[in-house]
Amino acid sequence: MSIYIKKNKFLFILTILTSVISSLGYVFMAVLLQQLLDIAMDKNIQQFIRMVIFSIVYFIVLGFFLYLQSLLSKKVICKIILQIRSDVFRGTINHSIEDFEKKNTADYISVVTNDVKMLEDNFLLPLFEVVQYTVIFISSFVLMIYFDIIVTLCVIVAIAVMFLMPSLLGGTLEKRQNKFSSKLAEFTVSLKDILSGFEIIKSYSMSKTVIQRFDKANTETIKSKYSVDRLLALNEGLSAFLALMVQIVVLFLSAYFIIAGRITVGTLLGMVQVSSNLANPLIMIFTNIPKMKSVHPIVEKLEIISKHSIFLSQKESVATYQSHISAKDLSFSYDGTTDILSGIDCLIEKGKKYVIVGKSGCGKSTLIKLLSGYYSTYKGKILYDDTEFHMLDKDSVVQLSSIIHQNIYMFDETIYDNICLHEHYPEEQVEKVIADSGLTEFISELPTGLQYRVGENGSNLSGGQKQRIAVARALIRNKPILILDEGTSAIDMQTAYDIENRLLKMEDLTLITITHHLEQNLLDKYDEIFYMENGHIKERGSFKHLINTSSCFSEYFHLKK
Template identity: 45%
Template sequence: MKQAVRQHKLLLTVTLLFSIITSAAGVLIALVLQKVIDAALQGDLGLFREILLLSLVYLLLLGVFGFIYSLSSKALIRNLTISLRERVFRGVFRQNAEAFSASNTADYLSALTNDIKLLEDHYIQPMLQVLQNIVVFAASLVVLLYLSPLVTAILVGCMVLMFAIPSLFGKALQTKQSAVSSQMSIFTSRLKDLLSGYEVIKSYAMGRYAEQTFKEENHRAANIRFAADRMFALNESVSHTLAILTQFAVVFIAAYLIITGNLSAGSLVALVQLSGGFVGPVLVIMENLPKIQGIKPVLERIDLLAEVNNEPITEGLTPVFNNSLEARNLQFKYTQGKPVIKDISLSLEKGKKYALVGPSGCGKSTLVKLLTGYYDSFDGIIELDGTDLKRLDREQLQQMVSTIHQNVYMFDSDIRHNICLHEEFPDEMLDRALQTSGIHKFLQHTPNGLLSPVGENGLQLSGGQRQRIAVARALIRNKPLLVLDEGTSAIDMQTAYEIESRLLKLEELTLITITHNMNEELLGLYDQIIYMEDGIIAEMGSLKELLERGDKFRSFYTLEKEEVPAAG
């Protein structure tokens, strides 16, 4: 939050300056009223006209300054919320993969929407109101002392009472506000889960369950917010009662002073006006201070998510891949649980093709993610052309690798954007990617060709069409290392065979394919098959060598081949 404020310190300074001017000028209206009433009671028409003229000029300036303050404060709130969202978003995306995966994406959504809104409503706006009303309070105190020290002393005594009682609500409000933020994060998570599972809910007739689940979460979130609102209501009602009591005291004491001849009628009006300007600011401060205190847990959460921005991004060495990618004694486990990768050592040569096979859950995808720099908290050594992966520039390393995932994510845009991903490519490169991936076969049936929308996460496309777009997305970039993570599993066998065989013929391309497809002809084209079991490399070699060896791979290969017809 502090960095966001420093980023807009000039606008903050302007806002505070005009806040002081308008607040102090508003208080001085009481003295204008005093002069007008005293002039009227004295029957001094000349003085009355003079005060009227000065009042018109005064009100005009007050209106101009008030407009500048209002505009600058709104601009400040806008800029701060923009900065906070950008800092949180950058912080989230600068996390490594493990840290990002440790939280539900709904938590990030809640932070960027609900929590930022809470900060705006319960921190930024209240803070500006508190600062403005401190000026009003100080100016009112000076004028009150000028008019009547006795009334001022009584008002100050009442103020102490007004501050003492509602301050008891501060800790309770902080607890309630923290509960609201936590529950809204849970609510967002549940809502995202239900909306993302729409097809499953429909397929298994879970509509009533979904409605009931949403109803319960909706009521729970609303009730927790209402519990916080009840505490705010109690705080506000006590504050208002004490404020009215204070104003009553001022009126009766001032009336007594007029009766005894120690105060003029104009001064009475000024004192009543100032008591509102004295009590009102205290009332606003008392209502807002618990909000500011209560929002601290949310503010800490926002700062925690954004704190990655405070760490300078260190530029590593430029990665070079001319010879090999090697791993030695590689071990890895997720935050909780047993090791997923256990003491693996292997060497992948540039330009060669590798098939990574093995039972589900044996660590194939994790191994590839480690080799390509996706995870960095591992034991052992990974080197690219003899340079430790941890010393390389992470962004440049990622730009050397293209990955075709099994579960393809589509951005809610058109086909072209989902292939190019905000980059520009020559038409011939795009055409080549369309032909190789097989997109050209269905493109002619779309309403607007490459500009046809794909819908949310490719909802308007079939699974095979989404997979082809993912293949084109990887091929168009012509990276030296390509990972095919079950990347053709949703395509018909003939197209999948065509795509994979074309990739295998690209001499400069280093290909790592994670596959369950035991097509003998395709597997025979790979330079080496890496067979994994339970986080270790059980066997390595060409298809011919592994089959002749007749060990673990052969058993797996035979079993998979037997299950293919049944699966079909």
């Protein structure tokens, strides 16, 4: 957290300064009360009038500083929260695809929302309260010594007992707060999973089941929260009790000293006021300190995420694709035990067209994800112009290719934004990719054209329309490699044929297609076909070569036909 305080050090120092001034002004009210009562006991009307005038001016100035302190503290908290959320989000975005997929998306959402909110409620707000009430306590303590040293010594004994509370409860509270953060993340994951499958829930009458699942997760989360609140309540109750004892000690001792003639009635009132300024700040301080300690695991979690660097290390260089991409003896497993790919050797030369076919689950999509730089935990080698993947900047490898998947994600924005993704392209280039992807007729029928909003994940579009937009999105970037992972499966056969045919005619484009639609006219135009079985490239070659000499591909082709 210190880095964010340093970023806002001027505003932070100004907030602390106004807090000190307003706190001192608040404590000084005890002296005013003492003077006022002593003047009243003396029945001195002239001093009373001067005291009234002084008090009016004093309270106006104090009110201004109290407002300024409140305003500045809220301002600096807002700025820090803004910076934390921004850094955590940037850190999340800077994950590699491989690292990002190690957690559920809802975990990241929970960190940005729930954990940052807990940091605000249990660290930043208490931090300024602790500063404010510490100033009030110290200045009140000094004033108590000014009023009477014996009463002050008795107060010190009571305060010493209060200091034990945070140390006794802080460790347990930290553990429970960390558990509550985990439960919040699990609850967010469960809720996102349920809502994402809403169509399945309604179609298969799962309402009762998911309500029970939600109620269970909700109950566990609230139980975890209550375990934290219960400990906080114990801390607050004990602190309040001890603070009350401080006031009682001050009240009875002061009353005794009036009887003994040691102090005046005005001093009694002043000491009672000061004792409340000792007791109440102590309640706040010893309530907030355990809160601040309890968020330490959350702070560490936020720091880990936000520290993902966007810079290249000295050993990494930018990936190039001037000649080829090759895989040598490539093997890969998602779980570290079962190989999805094994012993893969292949060469993807620039400008050539490749198609990967095979039964579902044979590893086709996994292979292209590896070639696209999605995963780094493989065995063997993946070379980009003879430079191994691990020596390259991972983001630059990903930027070599555009992938069109069967399941297309659409942002809840316009068609234009989903194609250009908030980058600027010439109007004629946009029009060309719209025509090449078969979107022209569809867009012309829309009342707002390219400015038509697609809805959440393209809910206002058909599957075919979403895939056409995805094709346009990929084409407009002119990346050297285009990958179709069943990318035209939701489009009618004629449009899919036309799009794929256009892509095959682009000389500088390296095209890699995964497909179950085996059209002989198209397959014959590919430079090489990879036929996969059980994580291996079983056969390879041109269509004419494989259909005449191959047993596996030929059998697969005829079965499909």
